Amino acid sequence: MTDATVSLPRPVPQGGSLFTLDGRVKRRNAAEARFRAYGMTAIVLALMALVWLLYSIFAAGLPAFQQTFVTMPVMLDPAVLDKNGNRDPADLAKVTTVGYSKVLAASFVAAAEAAGVDTGDLKPKDIAGLLSEESAATLRTQVLADPALIGQTIEFTALAGGRIDGYYKGRVTMASAKLDSNVKPEQLVLADALKAKGMLAQSFNAGFLTMPDASDKRPEAAGLGVAIVGSFYMMIVVLVLSLPIGVAASIYLEEFAPKNRLTDIIEVNIANLAAVPSIVYGILGLAVFINFGGLPQSAPIVGGLVLTLMTLPRIIIPTRAALNAVPPSIRDAALGVGASKLQSVFHHVLPLAMPGILTGTIIGLAQALGETAPLLLIGMVAFVRDFPGALPGGLFDPAAALPVQVYNWTQRGDPGFVERASGAIIVLLGFLLIMNAVAIFLRRKFERRW
């Protein structure tokens, strides 16, 4: 058979054989190979960009989930913490974190000596400098919650300072410590000695997910608690508003709208709204909700409303596609047995289109969750340490949002915040991954093809 194909009559190129390629064919084949290589290169470049992006974020951010802690016995000295000796909460509250940091420092120095660590010629102040300033506040909260602790010796886990933490993450070295006014190389030596004794150790940093933001000097204490709650509140607002409105609008446009000018205007409008830059929605929110409507700045309700307006077109478009995919025979059958137009839609078409609608909604929500620019304009960049209240009143309290928290941290001076910002992105990407996985699962499980 191969003979037959080869021996088919063909026009033989002049002055040569089919089996020896002439220059022109070679050039054309080389061009073909080059073209393929360009395509392959483009794909490899695009995928490498993705890998590079993810790698750089994860490499910078994973250390944020590990934190250096110092564990030690702390003697809660009544002479400092409760001078009157009456355990009166009002008197106790007058002792500020300064008092507690003294107690903490004294116990730390004592514990280091008890463990037989050579502190060299470091002053007690420098030894205490190994601890985060935040730990005194933590200790104070703990004591105020349970005044009976005063006078006892408790086992206390304190955050190590940002520079010490950075030393174990490779951000701070002996050489850089010499130039840094915030840390001395001797302190790092001491930290190593404490680590050898087991007083200082790295462990999983749960506080990163639960604690509120911390001030500029304390990257080690900064957490995402408020931001996660704020983002969650906003997503609730977006879901509650945009799903019903989006579905209602899609049903009208897909099932009821007559072909007229108004319908055309609405459709063009929605297509264009989907492409309006997100920052323009921020300007809208600032002008309409805050200046005109008098809603508070930095509140999840405003963020939720702005994101709702932004998400609506992105929900309407897939919802219309899902409704459109339900075959007309379903509608005809419903109408044929006496259902009204509305009943045919609500009882039959809508349930069948639901998986597609939910998928579109979740993807819209995921986009809204990662959106930053409009939130900057409505004051979500504010420094918020207090958790917003419970729903629904908490919607009007100031809060942060995950992506804005990332931006916020990148604007701070301490290099420890770069790690925090990247860690926050990992958390954000984690949420997005979960949402998209749910969307894909819904689509795979419930999608029907007619």
Place this chain on the structure above:
Amino acid sequence: MTNGILVLIVLALAAAAYALARRRSLAAVDGDIRKLHSLPGHHGQTALLFTAVPALLLMALWLLVQPMAIDARVSGMIADSDVPEGSSRGLVMADVRRIGDGLDRIVVRNGSSEEAIASMRADISDVRSLLAEVGVALGSNVGNSVFTAAKAYRGMKRTGQLGMTAAVLALAVAGLGFGLSRIRPDYRARNASERFVTGLLIASSLIAILTTLGIVASLLFETLHFFRLYPASDFFFSTVWNPQFRGGSDLGIWPLLWGTLYVSLIALVVAVPVGLMSAIYLSEYASARMRAWVKPAIEILAGIPTIVYGLFALITVGPILRDYFAQPFGLGSSSSSVMTAGIVMGIMVIPFVSSLSDDIINAVPQSLRDGSLALGATPSETVRQVVFPAALPGIVGAILLAASRAIGETMIVVMGAGAAAKLSLNPFEAMTTVTVKIVSQLTGDTEFASPETLVAFALGLTLFVMTLALNVLALYIVRKYREQYE
């Protein structure tokens, strides 16, 4: 009574209306359901809608109008002498609102009687420390007219709240009565409730138009306000951007536009070849297996939030470009530069180019390819000379859409491009864009009287018009092209 409880009461009334209407319709025909035109459930639905919808609409409207009405009346009460130098009536009004809310908290916390509050005077009692106790911090001592205004504000707010509660409840009850009174065996409740629901559906779809109107109105209104304070000719034709918060700023848009276009150009130079070639490879050469893996992987790039790209520019791309390109060649020493933002934005835009081009290339009829291959053209010759020209209008549309994305992008340029407004050709210098300046002029304290703040609205309008024009053009081209083969 808080608004939440009011909503709950209205909803409870609506639920009651449903149950009552059902029972009443059944009673009207002595339980013989065949004599009813509509099912009892339809009667219930109609009554429910008549009860809930008008009442809730009234409430929403009231909540929208009340603050404006109160503000207008209260701000007239503040004496001019109590508006501090360099401050404005708007800021004093914010104080008035905070004092009013603080007084409410004093009543709740200290159990002070209303008379005690009414007899308080700013010049006699120490209002400031009293308010500080309940967590309302005032910058300075308040003038007496401000304090009187605050008390009036509080009074009006309470009256307004009471009035709203009464009106909303009355309307809900009236709706309930009206709904119930119309129940007769031959009442077409199904048609009535469906007309009502259709109305709600139309209202939902009009929100899209309202949003556009809101965007256009807020941008236009504040832009006109801006042009009254700052000459439009300077804004459009000056090449200096130098805002001063003491006045006398130069607010020319050209340095910002130049930065925006320069960054977008670099982004397109990165994204178009990569996106287009990968689209061609995926649609013309790749096996189905490879396509199934690579296409979603590239589209992940579109699903990553822009803040991630911003951070990527800030901590990775910027320092690399500075250390290995800009500094060795003496081109600049800043890690944020047009190049940084452009490259990262290019990566972000790749999937927009590739996905859309892929769809468009796939829409080119197979017969064109078969014809070309049958004439002896190699696959790449087919792509370059047949498929690509046929898909060109659509690809141009895709590139325009990508450009509009790039122009409107904010976080990457905020974190990667820098803040210096410059007209320079060196891509390794920090420059700034329209979106960066919108963010920097509007974050922090926003006082809506100075041209330095209002310019952000003019910039926003410029941005809106540019992206809208690009989108309309792109959609027009794409649509026109699609019609050729369908």
